[in-house]
Amino acid sequence: MASRLIKSLLPRRDGQDVRTTALDQDNIDFITQSEDAIEKNDLKNSTVEVGEEKVVPGASSASSESAFADDDPAVRDIPASVRRIVSLEDDPTLPTLTFRYFVLTLLFVIPGAFMSQLSHYRTTYIPFSVFFTQIASNYIGMWMAKVLPAWNVRVPFTKWGFNLNPAPWGVKEHVLVTISAASGATYNLAFAPISIAELFFGQRINAGVAIVFMWSVVVTGYSFAAISRQFLLYDPQYPWFQALCQTALFETQKKQREHPDATSRKQVIVFWSVLGFVTLWQFLPEYVFPMLGSMAFLCWVAPRNATANFIGSGFGGMGFLNLSFDWSNLSNLSNAGNMFLTPFWTQVLIFAAFVLNCWILIPAAKWGNLGSYKHGLMSNKVLTANGSTYPLTSLITPQATLNETAYEENGPLHLGTQMLWGMFFDYASYTSALAWIATFGYPQIRDAIIKIRARNRDKNHDTINFQYTDQLNILQRAYKEVPLWWYIALFMCSFVSIIAMLGAGQLYIPIWTYFVAIGTGAIVVTPLGWLYAISNFQLPIGTTNELLYGVMIQAVSGHKNPTGASVYSSIAGDAWYRAQYMLQDQKIGHYMHIPPRATFFSQVFGATIGIPINYAVIRWVLNTRFDYLTGAIKDPSHQWTGQSVQSTLTTSVQYVLVGPVKLFQEPTFRALPYGFLAGLFCPIILYGLHRLFPTSPLRFRLWNTTIFFSALSTFYGNLSTGYFSGFIGSFVVMHWAFRYRYELWAKYNYILAAAFDTGFNFNMLLLFLCFGAGKIVVMPNWWGNDADNSERCFALDS
Structure with a gap:
């Protein structure tokens, strides 16, 4: 089948x-x-x-x-x-880093960094939509070009000057503002150790140390982009779907500004109409009518039946035939991103993993013989043998070592069966990514290496993209390339900063583990970037990084604070995470013919502006949502759960305090390390089958085990709704419309992608300003917002 x-x-x-x-x-x-x-x-x-x-x-x-x-x-x-x-023509005279650029960058990065960081403490979230910046900055830029005087201004005490309004609002300014927002209007991985240290161990990291550390992990990733840019960026065969989507919108906006026609006018009308509709609609599932976020039909049929409630609930159940009409549940499924952007073959793999996870393995664990531990199946917390929450903070001594007495009193750590198989497949996805690119991706890497060597042998050419002879690379040769030493200098800034903080004992990890973190980050940049470039799927590897840190830290005394694992994971994780995003935005610059040095500057500048805002949000959340995040008070909306922070704490305690050796000796954990072997051999087996049967209708090369294993590792305990609805939507958009209504799809698909994300984020901003910024206004309870259970699954917890 x-x-x-x-x-x-x-x-x-x-x-x-x-x-x-x-x-x-x-x-x-x-x-x-x-x-x-x-x-x-x-x-x-x-x-x-x-x-x-x-x-x-x-x-x-x-x-x-x-x-x-x-x-x-x-x-x-x-x-x-x-x-x-993509246009195959360019005008090198268009302005780039103008006064308007700097004003608009500040205008959009600050609120974007606020919204995105705030979202990462919620169960469901969508990062601040860069499409909002792309749309709004265009109109504000045109307005500024009309009203600003064309004055020449000299910077005091320097020989430098600039013109307030040098030319009409141009596409290159527009692109650079958007790229800066994409770099700065986002969250920061370092929020996890900062939050864990304060929430669970009562240790507040100094504000200056926190901000410098947050900046350093980001620019480490930016500097690592140099590792893969020579073929993931310049090779024309890698589309980078998000970059292509934004490019389509840039070209539409440019045409509407300069040469409007009926098609571009319709696209603009569709964008604003859908944006307005989504903005208004999201008030229903997010505030007025929460039931729309998870419509559990089985609970409606049998609201007091525990079995029916568990099967149908999307908040703490299997989510069987559960529908969601909340865009936050539909658009960010297992790191696949917007359903309008992700190829359908990727979404098929993700949905197949969801079905196996929630509709097959979970009932097998609850009512069958899958797993001997029957407590906390839908919990991501560490538990005791009787199912109560494990007092994790009691396991650490003042000397940052394992409290053996407390460990003996409370017994071994236990996890729900869903978390256990999630760890297994998380390990498998890591080695699968390396094995997949070594097999199926080898021909592309081999060809890229041959081209790079040919360029290096040709002393008459000093441009990185010389080995590629397509028109896009030819156009970029008109601009100076970013020299390698810029990336090295960026890395050295972060390197010196982190070494200084580690030497002062501010970041919980020994210095030598930092070198391992940046080394492993450098290794995975290319395979994970390659996967993202062809599938729009980002592989999370935080758990594996924390396991590696746990293995290393057991060999030394001290440094047993679990916060250290998340510090290490932030460094190693951002080394590839930010590198991917830098390459993606540089691909936009490549498509839009932006000078590479201007693109590079805009990325670093945007990130530098956004990071202090990220930290301000962390402080606000920890000060106002502390009890929700620790679990002392249950959030009735199921949103302020701090799910990612809780999961990070769980793995950190396992690997740092207890240690991998002692942990994997426990019967329930013993099978988990074999996940690495499964991830290593499955791609090799599939590649062998593909080579033996290249024309087989089974199409073995489509079964990307990295995506499948990663989706299987997703924890669905707090949220299993949205996947069924998302798959239906992706079938309509990325399969049916793509195949049978392509002309219509080509005109409006990326416009719709931008409108949905922008509308949702604008709604989140309005909700915060109207109902949460000052006096918190709670929606009165009614049938669609039941005080006990918004899904009306009243027997779920019984």
């Missing part, structure tokens, strides 16, 4: 199979062409399929595409979907 499902999702035309080319030759059906067209070499009159996308060459909205033949070396390596969106 599974093979028939996957087979049905593959693109076909006139009953014929399609075969992969370029990027997907040994990986996924991402870029495909019909066999007839390949054989005839007549693409002008054929349909080129991109994944499931049908593109007619020469029909691009980019005005310059018609100037190139399809077999022209300048465009033949650029995917048809990219050629349809």
